[in-house]
Amino acid sequence: MQNKYFQPEAETMPLEEIKKIQNEKLVKQVKNVYDNVKYYRDLMDKKGVKPEDIKGTEDLHKLPFLKKDDLREAYPYGLLATDLKNCVRIQSTSGTTGKRVVAFYTQNDIDMWEECTARALVAAGATEDDVVQVCYGYGLFTGGAGVHGGSHKVGCLTLPMSSGNTDRQIQFMMDLESTILCCTPSYAAYIGEHLKESGYKPEDNKLKAGIFGAEPWTEEMRRDIEKALGIKAYDIYGLTEISGPGVAFECEEQKGMHINEDHFIAEIIDPDTGEVLPEGSKGELVFTSLDKEAFPLLRYRTRDICVLSREKCSCGRTFIRMTKPMGRSDDMMIIRGVNVFPSQIETVLLNNGYAPNYQIILDRVNNSDTFDINVEMSPEDFSDTPKTITMKEKKLQDAMKAMLGINPKVHLLAPKSIPRSEGKAVRLIDNRRRYGITI
Amino acid sequence: MAVKQISIFVENKEGKLVTITDSIAKAGVDIRAMSVADTQDFGIFRLIVTEPEKALEALQSSGCFVSITKVVGVSIPDEPGSLAKIVKILARNNINIEYMYAFITVSKKFASVVLRVADNEVAEKILVENGVKLLEEKDIVEM
Numbered sequence: 001m002q003n004k005y006f007q008p009e010a011e012t013m014p015l016e017e018i019k020k021i022q023n024e025k026l027v028k029q030v031k032n033v034y035d036n037v038k039y040y041r042d043l044m045d046k047k048g049v050k051p052e053d054i055k056g057t058e059d060l061h062k063l064p065f066l067k068k069d070d071l072r073e074a075y076p077y078g079l080l081a082t083d084l085k086n087c088v089r090i091q092s093t094s095g096t097t098g099k100r101v102v103a104f105y106t107q108n109d110i111d112m113w114e115e116c117t118a119r120a121l122v123a124a125g126a127t128e129d130d131v132v133q134v135c136y137g138y139g140l141f142t143g144g145a146g147v148h149g150g151s152h153k154v155g156c157l158t159l160p161m162s163s164g165n166t167d168r169q170i171q172f173m174m175d176l177e178s179t180i181l182c183c184t185p186s187y188a189a190y191i192g193e194h195l196k197e198s199g200y201k202p203e204d205n206k207l208k209a210g211i212f213g214a215e216p217w218t219e220e221m222r223r224d225i226e227k228a229l230g231i232k233a234y235d236i237y238g239l240t241e242i243s244g245p246g247v248a249f250e251c252e253e254q255k256g257m258h259i260n261e262d263h264f265i266a267e268i269i270d271p272d273t274g275e276v277l278p279e280g281s282k283g284e285l286v287f288t289s290l291d292k293e294a295f296p297l298l299r300y301r302t303r304d305i306c307v308l309s310r311e312k313c314s315c316g317r318t319f320i321r322m323t324k325p326m327g328r329s330d331d332m333m334i335i336r337g338v339n340v341f342p343s344q345i346e347t348v349l350l351n352n353g354y355a356p357n358y359q360i361i362l363d364r365v366n367n368s369d370t371f372d373i374n375v376e377m378s379p380e381d382f383s384d385t386p387k388t389i390t391m392k393e394k395k396l397q398d399a400m401k402a403m404l405g406i407n408p409k410v411h412l413l414a415p416k417s418i419p420r421s422e423g424k425a426v427r428l429i430d431n432r433r434r435y436g437i438t439i
Numbered sequence: 440m441a442v443k444q445i446s447i448f449v450e451n452k453e454g455k456l457v458t459i460t461d462s463i464a465k466a467g468v469d470i471r472a473m474s475v476a477d478t479q480d481f482g483i484f485r486l487i488v489t490e491p492e493k494a495l496e497a498l499q500s501s502g503c504f505v506s507i508t509k510v511v512g513v514s515i516p517d518e519p520g521s522l523a524k525i526v527k528i529l530a531r532n533n534i535n536i537e538y539m540y541a542f543i544t545v546s547k548k549f550a551s552v553v554l555r556v557a558d559n560e561v562a563e564k565i566l567v568e569n570g571v572k573l574l575e576e577k578d579i580v581e582m
Contacts, residue, residue, distance in 0.1 A: 377448075377504070384446035384485060384508040384555065385537060386478045411480050414448050414504035 004316070006122040006154065007115065010262045011317045015310075018261050018318065023056035025290035026265065030054045030063070033296055036081040039074045040066070040298065057265060060288065061276050066300045068330075071101045071241065079295060080104055087294050092140040093240040094339050094405065100140075103240050104294035110149065112291050113243040116260050117150025117236075120249030123258075123315070124209040124234045126180055128155030131206075133178035135169055135187060136214065138162045142244030143214050143337070147182045147236075150246065156180070163187060166194050177206040184337040185217035185225060185233075189367030192228030202230030211236050213245055215337040216325065218436035221367060222254075235324060241300055242287045248322050253313055256321030263291045266320060267299070268308055271329035282307050284329045285322065303330045304439075327438045333428070334439050335362060336369045338406045342427055345373060348403045352396055354378075359418045360408075363431040371408040373400065376415050440573050441559045442512035443491040447484040448504040451477075458501055459484060466490075466497035471579055472553060474540035485540075487512070487553060489580050511554040511562050512574030517543055522552065528569045529554075534562050544582045551582075 005011045013021075031051040034041050043064040044050070053062055071079065080087075089105040105113070126132065132151040136143030144162055151158040159178060161169055169191060172178065181188060188210055195205065207229050213236035222233045237257050238245035247264055248257035259266045268283040269276050277283045285302045289295075304325035313321065333340045346356045357376035362369060381392060389412050397410040419426060430437075449455045463470060463486075472487040488494045491507060498505045515521040522541065529536060537555040544551065551574055556562045563573055 379504075379506070382446075382448055382504060382506050384444065384483060384506065386476050386481070386483055389448075389481070390478060413450060413481075416502070417450065417504075 003122060003127070006119040010260075011119060011258075011319065013262070013318055015318060019057065021262055022265055022290065026057055026060065026288065027051075027054060029288075029290055029296055030298065033081060033298055037079055037296075039070070039078045040064075043070075060265065060267065060299070063288075063299050065274060065286065066297050068101070068241075068301075068303070072099050075099055076102050079297065081292075081296050082106060082294050090140075091142045091145065091240050091244060093142070094341070094344065101241060103243075105243075106293040109243070109292050109294050112263055113146055113246060114149030114153050116238075116243065116246030116249075116263065117146045118153035119150075119260065120211055120234070120236050120246050121147070121150050121154050121156070121180065123249055123251045123317075124180060124211050124232070125252075126151070126154050126156055126209075130154075130156040130179045131159065131176055132156040132180045132182060133159040133161055133169070133173055135161045135163050135181070135183040135191075136245075142238065142240045143184075146238065146244035146246055147211065151182075166191060170195060170198065170200075173205055173207070174200075179206055179208050181207055181210040181229070181231070183210075183212060184214050185212040185221055186215060186336065186368045188212050188225045188229065188233070189221065192225060193366060196228065202228060205230065207231045209234060211249075213237060215334045215369075216437050216439040220436065224367065237322065237325075239287075239302060241295075241297055241302075242289055243292065247287065251313065251315035251317055253315055255313070256309060256323050258313070258317045258319040258321055259308075261319045264289060266308060266322065268306070269301075271301075271303075271305070279308055279310055279320075282326070285325070301329075303328050303332060305329055325439060331428075332439075333360070333362065333430070335371050336406050338404065340404050340406070344403050345400065348396070348399050349375065352399050354396070357415075357418055359427060359429065361429045361431070364435050364437065369432065371406065372411060373408045374411045374413050374418060376418055377412045378415065381412065382414075440563055440575060441509035442487060442553070442574055442576060442579060444508050444510045444553065444555075445486045445488060445491055445494055445498070446506050446508055447486070447498060449482045449484050451479075451481060456484070459498065459503055462497045462501040462503070463488065463494050466493050468494040468497070471582055472540060472542040472551070474538070474553075476538065487542075487579060508555070509559055511556060511559050511566070512579070513552050513554065513566060514549050514572045514574050514578065515552060517548050517550045521550070525552065525554075525566065525569075525571055528565060528571070529556070529562065532565045534558075534565065551578075 034051045047064045087104045092100045092102045138144030210233045225233050234250040236249045238247040248259040250257050265288040267286040271284040285304045305327040306323045309321050359374045361372040393410045401407045469489040474485045476483045539554045541552040
């Protein structure tokens with residue numbers, strides 16, 4: 001029998017109940033963090049806030065924010081709230097200047113995270129009869145591990161494919177009759193094209209649903225993927241700092257993602273003033289982890305711009321919904337599902353003896369991101385053979401790949417050839433905006 | 440002895456060759472030979488000209504990315520087998536040719552070959568020992 005919810009008592013609890021749980025958990029969590037995380041205690045002391053000042057969610061605004069820079073500064077153990085011996089896992093994501101962000105998990109943290117992704121899977125129709133093909137990357141990236149664990153919790157047969165090797169993905173999809181596909185939307189689109197090229201029609205596969213996240217995508221792309229694979233496509237949202245994918249997930253309504261409010265409090269703030277904005281306002285999403293033991297972040301600024309809505313959902317879930325992120329309040333780009341900061345690119349250039357005269361050009365070809373970096377050479381970089389230049393390009397490309405985790409195409413250009421507007425070089429040309437991609 | 444070659448970095452964009460050839464023309468410099476090495480993104484335009492310094496200055500002031508490389512120039516009889524002969528000499532002495540191009544002057548019965556090798560002096564010494572006539576800057580002007 002198909003269950004509509006993975007944890008119905010949580011997912012459909014009345015609003016008053018959500019508020020009550022959030023109030024209780026918040027008071028406890030703030031005290032826990034104040035007692036165990038010196039870094040945050042210092043921030044609270046600096047702001048003159050004591051744990052006793054926080055009596056419930058209405059006092060949340062009194063707490064200081066945490067930013068990505070704080071995570072970098074506190075790297076690696078500065079925000080840990082428990083003994084390392086209680087931790088069982090780390091996951092990691094890229095930081096702003098190359099230093100990675102490391103998040104720690106206790107077994108309870110892992111269970112909570114996997115229950116969140118299990119909710120997302122069940123919302124997409126998963127039962128123990130399903131075959132879930134996970135082609136998010138495995139490893140430090142949270143995509144693979146998070147959905148994988150959720151799939152186990154639901155009792156689905158889980159195919160830990162990881163990303164890449166599309167021929168093998170298709171072989172397993174066909175031979176083992178996968179019913180739910182989990183990957184980035186651009187990879188889903190790519191698999192769709194590959195299936196078509198291999199002579200398969202959408203009805204030839206057994207897929208019924210797909211859970212796609214980790215990068216921005218549009219409604220148009222959703223329709224394309226649904227048509228190409230013959231499925232219903234669901235969005236999922238999350239971030240390593242808070243747990244991973246599954247912080248919020250889409251239901252059959254496909255109108256925004258329900259935030260797992262029994263574990264996380266979401267706020268929308270004005271990114272400039274930090275002021276909390278009323279429901280329905282567009283602003284920066286801020287999360288507070290209520291249940292995390294190892295790495296409990298309070299008021300973490302995601303830099304994602306979106307809108308929250310408490311409007312009743314026909315699926316029966318009572319959790320607040322967030323729109324897809326509509327933009328960023330910093331200069332982070334999401335390229336092929338990977339977070340990239342211009343400062344990382346600058347770091348690589350300086351480390352390799354180049355002046356930071358560069359331009360990033362992003363575009364979309366066949367629903368997949370193209371990533372080019374133009375870099376100005378200095379006169380001594382140029383002689384009379386293409387070989388010396390292409391070798392330098394290759395070396396720089398390898399250094400970029402090592403820092404960013406994805407492979408850009410590096411082009412060395414003549415000095416002063418990158419257009420400057422009012423003396424300042426334009427660092428980013430994002431042609432993906434033409435296709436509605438805004439991050 | 441070696442001859443100066445001008446190398447120009449050319450992005451694969453419209454109008455780039457116009458800028459280059461125009462500025463050389465305006466400087467009143469004569470092009471004796473040229474070759475182009477190209478990749479997907481850019482090309483390198485190599486020139487042997489009558490007045491390399493003058494051309495260099497003109498190109499730089501019109502915003503071109505230019506460098507000067509010394510290359511070996513040889514003068515060979517314009518007849519079958521003479522290119523084979525110098526290539527054999529170099530091969531026998533383990534000298535690799537990175538690239539080469541040749542041009543013929545109409546008035547004289549000689550062809551000129553431009554050779555890019557790792558060590559000009561070694562290559563020149565070997566060529567001279569084998570009776571090959573080398574080109575000098577003045578030969579380029581007088582062609």
